[in-house]
Amino acid sequence: MDLKIEDASIRILDDLYEIEKQCFDDEAFSKQQIGYLLADYNAVGFVARVNGEIAGFIIGRIELIRNQPVGHIMTVDVLPFHRRRGIGRRLMLEIEAIFKQKGAKECRLEAREGNVAALKLYGRLGYKNVAVLKNYYGQTHGVYLRKNPL
Numbered sequence: 001m002d003l004k005i006e007d008a009s010i011r012i013l014d015d016l017y018e019i020e021k022q023c024f025d026d027e028a029f030s031k032q033q034i035g036y037l038l039a040d041y042n043a044v045g046f047v048a049r050v051n052g053e054i055a056g057f058i059i060g061r062i063e064l065i066r067n068q069p070v071g072h073i074m075t076v077d078v079l080p081f082h083r084r085r086g087i088g089r090r091l092m093l094e095i096e097a098i099f100k101q102k103g104a105k106e107c108r109l110e111a112r113e114g115n116v117a118a119l120k121l122y123g124r125l126g127y128k129n130v131a132v133l134k135n136y137y138g139q140t141h142g143v144y145l146r147k148n149p150l
């Protein structure tokens with residue numbers, strides 16, 4: 001597999017939105033939201049290409065919590081056809097490395113309760129469940145996860 005990771009850019013917003021729609025049903029970010037996330041000054045985003053085609057992406061940002069930089073992953077998406085080939089893991093490792101480089105000692109994210117693929121992926125990368133987020137996704141609860149140290 002020829003896997004390449006590159007910076008995510010607003011130029012490919014349409015492609016990213018198409019992938020987001022294929023990865024999430026009700027909770028997909030709108031195109032405008034993805035554009036907004038990417039345009040954030042503190043955003044970090046990567047795209048995974050397999051044989052030149054976009055197979056997935058990740059967007060996060062550095063947030064200041066009690067004056068300390070903390071990584072926050074907003075979305076990670078891999079197209080169904082490309083799953084279970086290590087792309088999600090690779091995207092996570094790439095963004096964590098940048099967070100670390102920018103001084104973050106911790107990374108946080110939210111996932112839907114029952115999202116087995118995501119929760120297993122995060123668990124294997126060292127994330128711990130720290131809280132249940134009641135009705136975070138409408139009727140469904142969310143799980144708040146944290147990795148510390150990064």
Ligand SMILES: CC(C)(COP(=O)(O)OP(=O)(O)OC[C@H]1O[C@@H](n2cnc3c(N)ncnc32)[C@H](O)[C@@H]1OP(=O)(O)O)[C@@H](O)C(=O)NCCC(=O)NCCS
Nearest residue numbers: 023076077078083084085086087088089111117118120121
């Ligand atoms: C979650 C997601 C990004 C994982 O991407 P991926 O490229 O398939 O993940 P990887 O191949 O890197 O998997 C790494 C590890 O995570 C775990 N994992 C991934 N998918 C899994 C699944 N469906 N069931 C069980 N474990 C899974 C495994 O431990 C896997 O390692 P292994 O294949 O050696 O067993 C992908 O399923 C996806 O895009 N889902 C829809 C969007 C989503 O839910 N994003 C997360 C929002 S919080």
